[in-house]
Each structure stands twice: as C-alpha cells, then as structure tokens.
Amino acid sequence: MKTVTVSAPGKVILAGEHAVVYGYSAIVAAIDKRMKVTVKESKKVQEYSGLVRFALELMGEDKRGWDIKIDSQIPIGSGLGSSAALATALVWAIKPAAKIEEKDKLIKEIEDFAHGKSSGVDQTIVREGGFLRFRQGKFKKITLPISRAILIDSGRPAETTGEMVGLVARGNRERQMKQIGEIVNKWTVDKISLNEKLLEQIGVVGGKAKSMIRAVEAMGGQAKICGAGGVRTGSGMILAYAQNEDKLRQLIKDKNWPHMEVKFGGKGARYEG
Ligand code: PMV
Numbered sequence: 001m002k003t004v005t006v007s008a009p010g011k012v013i014l015a016g017e018h019a020v021v022y023g024y025s026a027i028v029a030a031i032d033k034r035m036k037v038t039v040k041e042s043k044k045v046q047e048y049s050g051l052v053r054f055a056l057e058l059m060g061e062d063k064r065g066w067d068i069k070i071d072s073q074i075p076i077g078s079g080l081g082s083s084a085a086l087a088t089a090l091v092w093a094i095k096p097a098a099k100i101e102e103k104d105k106l107i108k109e110i111e112d113f114a115h116g117k118s119s120g121v122d123q124t125i126v127r128e129g130g131f132l133r134f135r136q137g138k139f140k141k142i143t144l145p146i147s148r149a150i151l152i153d154s155g156r157p158a159e160t161t162g163e164m165v166g167l168v169a170r171g172n173r174e175r176q177m178k179q180i181g182e183i184v185n186k187w188t189v190d191k192i193s194l195n196e197k198l199l200e201q202i203g204v205v206g207g208k209a210k211s212m213i214r215a216v217e218a219m220g221g222q223a224k225i226c227g228a229g230g231v232r233t234g235s236g237m238i239l240a241y242a243q244n245e246d247k248l249r250q251l252i253k254d255k256n257w258p259h260m261e262v263k264f265g266g267k268g269a270r271y272e273g
Pocket of ligand 1 (some may be wrong): 016017018019020021078079080081115117118119120121122129139165226227229
C-alpha cells in the first residue's frame with residue numbers, strides 16, 4: 001500500500017492577529033520549522049483523538065485503517081500554526097487526488113474545529129509559504145526587510161485560540177482593531193512595539209509575557225506576542241527583535257528564557273519523496 005508524506009511549515013504573524021478576524025489585513029511569514037505527516041492505509045482501524053480524529057471523520061475516512069506518523073518541529077499551541085500545519089498535511093496526505101479548493105475547504109473546517117471562527121490566515125500561509133499580506137480570504141505575496149527572528153517562549157496558553165477570539169469579541173475594540181490595521185498597512189520592524197501595546201489593550205497578553213516584553217524593550221529591542229495570546233498563564237511565543245542581536249541574545253541567556261531562532265520565508269506545504 002502506498003505511503004504518502006506531506007510536510008507543512010509553521011508560521012509567525014508579524015502584525016495584525018485578531019484584527020484579521022474583523023476584516024483588517026495581517027502580514028504573516030512561513031518559518032523554517034515544519035510538520036511532517038506520513039500516512040499509510042492499514043488493515044487495522046486505529047483510534048485517534050482530537051484534531052486527527054475530527055479530520056478523519058470529516059473526510060469520511062474514520063472507518064478505514066490508517067497508520068499516521070506525525071513528526072513536528074513546530075511547538076504545539078504556541079501561536080506558530082501547528083494546527084494549520086497538521087490539518088493541511090493530513091488532508092493533503094489522505095486526499096492527494098482532491099482539488100485544491102476541496103482540500104482548502106476541509107482544512108478550514110478542521111481549523112474552525114480547533115480554533116472556533118478562524119480568519120483563514122494560518123492555512124493560507126501554510127499552503128503558500130513565503131510572506132503574505134492577507135485580508136478576508138484574499139492574499140498577496142510580499143517581501144519584507146526581516147529574514148529571521150528570535151522567538152521567546154512565554155509558555156503555552158491555557159486558553160484556546162477560539163477562547164481568545166471570543167474574549168476579544170466581548171470587548172468593544174473597534175478603535176484598536178482599526179489602529180492595528182493601519183500598522184499592517186505601513187509595517188516596518190519599528191511598529192512591533194506599537195502593535196504589542198494594542199494587543200495588550202485588547203486584553204490578549206498575560207502578565208508573564210508583558211514582563212518579558214518590557215525587559216526586551218528596556219535593552220532597546222522590540223517584542224510582541226505572535227498569535228492568539230493567552231492571559232491565564234503563558235501567551236505563546238514572543239517575536240523579539242533588536243538591532244543589536246548580541247545584546248538580545250545576552251538578555252535571553254541571563255534570564256534563562258526558553259527560545260528558538262527561526263528563519264522566515266519557508267516553503268509552503270508539499271509532497272515529500
Ligand atoms: O493561534 P494562532 O497563532 O493560530 O493565531 C490565530 C490568529 C488569530 O487572528 C487570533 C485568529 C485567526 O483566525 O486569524
């Protein structure tokens with residue numbers, strides 16, 4: 001029986017998360033960390049849980065036996081698009097003959113299951129790779145003057161993306177959303193701090209992440225959360241940027257913060273081998 005392997009990249013939202021749910025633009029980059037999914041039909045029907053189970057049921061493939069191997073460099077639930085990468089890789093691997101529109105529709109339903117109402121930005125960057133400006137389901141490939149970044153881990157959020165989107169919806173945040181939209185339209189790395197201030201105002205950044213970000217700012221850098229965020233515990237990965245990278249690295253070392261370095265502009269989803 002044929003084995004199919006698909007790899008899909010993680011992503012970092014450089015600007016515009018949450019506002020993108022309200023129809024404003026976001027800019028987003030694929031990263032060089034990937035999720036690899038290998039599937040093979042098997043005689044035995046296995047029990048899966050969570051996203052994989054939902055995806056198999058949705059595709060009408062849950063009564064058939066599948067060996068599914070997941071190999072990931074993308075941390076789970078930290079704002080780096082692990083669910084979009086997994087949904088994409090699974091659908092592409094199990095439905096290789098389906099048209100791209102059909103695959104996209106299935107992935108959107110899986111993303112909605114994992115996230116609540118999703119804007120579609122994650123699955124679009126996972127499919128396309130590179131850098132995109134995304135708005136209301138439409139996107140444009142762009143280039144940006146930033147090729148890599150240091151991500152500091154403020155801890156996995158206790159909330160799901162869906163809960164964070166719901167929390168924002170309960171506030172009256174139109175002014176901040178509009179301002180975030182303006183940042184995206186004229187984005188430069190200097191706008192990272194302002195974007196973060198607005199994310200704090202809409203209430204998606206927790207205390208631990210805020211104090212880490214203040215420390216980066218105190219040494220002359222800029223930082224923001226880069227996903228849905230979280231307030232009860234961690235807020236996911238923090239995108240940190242400083243002209244003086246050595247100083248930023250020293251701070252991270254002194255504080256003993258978990259972190260990872262990523263390159264931007266990774267390739268989109270693809271069949272391997
Ligand atoms: O949790 P993440 O990193 O996949 O962030 C999702 C981005 C949001 O704007 C908060 C939600 C969305 O669907 O666009």
